[in-house]
Amino acid sequence: MTKQASAANIRHWLETINTYNSTPGAGTTRVLFTKPEMEARQYVKDEMRKLGLTVKEDGIGNIFGILPGRQPELPPVWTGSHIDTVLHAGMFDGMSGVVAGLEAVRLIRSAGATFERSIVVVVYTSEEPTRFELGCLGSRALAGKLNLADAYKLVDKGGRNLPEVLTELDYDLARFAEIPIKPGAVYGAVELHIDQTGVLERAGKTVGVVKTICAPTNFDIEVTGCQSHAGGTSMEERRDAYAASCEIGLALEKLARESDSEYTTATIGRVEVCPNAVNVIPGKVKFSIDIRDCDFDAKERLVARLKAVIAGIEAKRGVQVSLTEYNNDQPMHCNPAMMAKIEAACRQRGISYQKVISGAFHDSMLVGEFAPVAMIFVPSKNGISHSAEEWTDFADIAAGTDVLMDTLLAMANE
Ligand code: HGY
Ligand code: MN
Ligand code: MN
Numbered sequence: 001m002t003k004q005a006s007a008a009n010i011r012h013w014l015e016t017i018n019t020y021n022s023t024p025g026a027g028t029t030r031v032l033f034t035k036p037e038m039e040a041r042q043y044v045k046d047e048m049r050k051l052g053l054t055v056k057e058d059g060i061g062n063i064f065g066i067l068p069g070r071q072p073e074l075p076p077v078w079t080g081s082h083i084d085t086v087l088h089a090g091m092f093d094g095m096s097g098v099v100a101g102l103e104a105v106r107l108i109r110s111a112g113a114t115f116e117r118s119i120v121v122v123v124y125t126s127e128e129p130t131r132f133e134l135g136c137l138g139s140r141a142l143a144g145k146l147n148l149a150d151a152y153k154l155v156d157k158g159g160r161n162l163p164e165v166l167t168e169l170d171y172d173l174a175r176f177a178e179i180p181i182k183p184g185a186v187y188g189a190v191e192l193h194i195d196q197t198g199v200l201e202r203a204g205k206t207v208g209v210v211k212t213i214c215a216p217t218n219f220d221i222e223v224t225g226c227q228s229h230a231g232g233t234s235m236e237e238r239r240d241a242y243a244a245s246c247e248i249g250l251a252l253e254k255l256a257r258e259s260d261s262e263y264t265t266a267t268i269g270r271v272e273v274c275p276n277a278v279n280v281i282p283g284k285v286k287f288s289i290d291i292r293d294c295d296f297d298a299k300e301r302l303v304a305r306l307k308a309v310i311a312g313i314e315a316k317r318g319v320q321v322s323l324t325e326y327n328n329d330q331p332m333h334c335n336p337a338m339m340a341k342i343e344a345a346c347r348q349r350g351i352s353y354q355k356v357i358s359g360a361f362h363d364s365m366l367v368g369e370f371a372p373v374a375m376i377f378v379p380s381k382n383g384i385s386h387s388a389e390e391w392t393d394f395a396d397i398a399a400g401t402d403v404l405m406d407t408l409l410a411m412a413n414e
């Protein structure tokens with residue numbers, strides 16, 4: 001189909017969603033099930049209905065906007081992404097994929113295109129770990145990897161667990177068991193997302209065809225030393241929990257840099273120093289570890305090496321280290337046939353593209369547990385994301401949407 005996606009439409013939807021924000025003037029913050037996020041959900045559902053989509057929602061708040069095909073009993077084709085954000089974020093991470101899905105189905109409808117399988121635009125609940133420290137809650141539940149018992153273990157900083165929050169919002173917990181999707185029940189899922197690196201921009205390419213989605217392993221780590229006087233305790237006799245933590249951090253960075261896999265990252269993003277006082281040697285330090293890799297075995301090898309390094313630091317410094325793994329996801333390889341469709345659409349439209357790896361995880365990482373997946377990346381300016389500086393040209397999202405539309409239509413007629 002030659003129809004061109006409208007950059008103006010895409011801009012309008014993104015700018016309107018962006019008004020639902022709890023930190024105006026300091027980037028965009030739309031945390032799961034807070035007022036701005038609920039308002040944004042309502043706006044997207046209203047826009048889906050204006051497009052003639054049938055709107056449904058499951059027991060964890062995944063939203064489905066359904067455009068029926070001529071054979072709606074066949075496994076449908078999905079597209080979509082998330083509308084929740086990290087703190088002080090930009091306006092494109094996640095939202096671009098939802099809006100591209102809306103624009104793709106608008107074009108398909110207005111062109112009167114015929115297709116057999118239904119096409120569904122999905123808003124996945126809580127892709128970001130912002131509220132409950134674990135990402136992809138909606139897609140994780142769809143993949144049967146987050147049941148109600150697991151959900152009770154998710155507690156936010158206010159001490160409220162996910163089922164409590166869902167109940168307060170009138171979600172029926174009895175429906176939680178209905179959420180998982182059986183393998184084969186969805187024909188395939190294509191997600192458009194911003195690149196969140198500088199790879200496409202530097203290469204001068206408009207579209208990234210994702211080969212593999214890296215997966216995180218997450219730890220909470222607690223280092224316990226001996227809190228004591230900053231002046232009275234000599235350098236030889238102190239057991240400094242912060243210095244030990246720094247040594248662990250630098251060792252982790254070195255292990256990630258020296259990894260033999262195609263793409264590895266390791267990040268310490270959250271640190272708490274106790275008692276956090278100028279003249280007291282920290283007795284306890286708690287921090288997060290986020291390790292990503294495109295190869296699960298390489299990630300496991302890195303974790304084993306890290307644990308060996310930590311044992312050495314414990315002995316040398318006389319500290320105790322507790323490492324609690326609370327998540328260990330599998331990297332997701334995208335479906336080659338779907339990737340080929342995306343590439344064919346790019347070639348046919350004269351849109352430049354290249355294959356890429358996603359260092360960021362996405363809902364497609366979990367959706368791939370029950371359906372073949374593919375992702376279409378569009379360039380991030382200066383490679384910046386998870387920041388108010390995040391930017392992607394609307395024309396690039398429109399080009400990606402054209403490719404998305406072609407791919408969805410091709411799959412819906414298979
Ligand atoms: O952390 C991630 O990769 C994603 O942006 N939530
Ligand atoms: Mn409007
Ligand atoms: Mn993100």
Ligand code: MN
Nearest residue numbers: 093094127362
């Ligand atoms: Mn995202």
